[in-house]
Amino acid sequence: MSGGKSQIWLLALTLLWVLLIPMQPTAIYLVFPLYFLYLQVLDDIRGVIAVIGATAVSVFSQWTNLTAGAILGPTVAALVSIGIDYAFKTLWKVSAEREELIAELLETRSQLADTERAAGIAAERQRIAHEIHDTLAQGLSSIQMLLYVAEQELKKTGIGDDEAETILKRIDQARTTAADNLGEARAMIAALQPAALSRTSLEGALHRVANGIVGTEVTIAVEGDEHQLPMRTEASLLRIAQGAMGNVAKHAAADRCHVTLTYGDDEVRLDVVDDGCGFDPAAVGERPRGLGHIGLDAMRQRAAEQHGTLTVESAPGQGTAVSIAIPVAEDTQAPERRATALTQVEDPGEHPEETVR
Known part of the structure; x- marks a missing residue:
C-alpha cells in the first residue's frame, strides 16, 4: 500500500x-x-x-x-x-548496517584474495625472469662469446681456407642458434616483467597510468638524477601509484592530481597529491581491518616489502597527500638492473670485447 x-x-x-x-x-x-x-x-x-x-x-x-x-x-x-x-x-x-558491513567484508575478502593471488603470480613471474636471466640467458651469452673466441683462434692457426671452411661454418651455425635462443630468452624475460614497465621507463609507466584516469587532470613530474632502479622497487612504486591514483579517481572527486617521483642518493620518493574532498585518516584507520581501507593497507604492505614507509595526510575538504619513501641501496641495484636491461644487450658476437651485463 x-x-x-x-x-x-x-x-x-x-x-x-x-x-x-x-x-x-x-x-x-x-x-x-x-x-x-x-x-x-x-x-x-x-x-x-x-x-x-x-x-x-x-x-x-x-x-x-x-x-x-x-x-x-x-x-x-x-x-x-x-x-x-x-x-x-x-x-x-x-x-541493516551490520548486513551492509558483512556484504562489504565478503566483497573485500574476495578483492583481497584476488590481489594476493595476483601478487603471488607477479612475484613468481619475476622470480622466473631472474632465474632465466641468471642461468639460461647468461649461459647462451657465454656460449656466443666462446664461439667467437674459438673462431678467432682458429683463424690464427694458419690452417688452410678449404680445411677451415667446414669448421667455421659449424661455428657460425652454433653462434646463430645460440643467438636465436638468447633472443627467445630475452623475450620471455620481457614478457614476465610488469606490463607497463616492460614497454617503457618508470616515468613513462606513470604517464600510462595517468592517461587512464578519467575526470581528474593528472600531472607527472620527475625530480633528481633519474636512474635505473631495481625491478622490484620499480614494480612496487608503479603498483602503489596505480592504487593511489585509483583512489583519487574513485573517491576524491578531485579536479587535479600531481604525482612527483623524486630520485635521491639513498632513497626514491613518490608523492601523490590531490585537491579533492579529503577524509579523516584516523577515522578510517579505526574501522575493522579490511572494511573501507583495503587500498591503503595494500599500499602500506607493498612499501613495507621494500623496507619503505607510506604516509597519508588528509582532512575533510582539504585534499589528500600520499607519500612513499623506499630506500635504494647501491649494492642491490646492479643484479636487478641486469634483468630489466637484458633486452637491450647487444649480440656479443658483434662486440666480443664487451662484458655481458
Missing part, C-alpha cells in the same frame, strides 16, 4: 475511533494499537505528534469522570509505545 493511501486509511480509522468513544466508552482502549499504527505509517515526527494528539483525545473524552488513572493510562501507554517503536527501529538500523 502506498504512503498516501496508508495515511488516508489511518485517518479513517482515527475518525471511526473518535466516533465510537461516545457510543462505547471501552473503545478508548483501541488507542493502544492506534499508537503503533501512527508510529509505523508516519515514521517521523508526525507519528509522535499523532500519538500525542490521540492521547489528548483519550484524556479529554473522560472529562466528566476524570481520574488520575484516566490521565496516566493513555500517557504511560503512549510513552511505552514510543519507546518500543524507537527500540525496534534502532535494532533494525543496526541490523
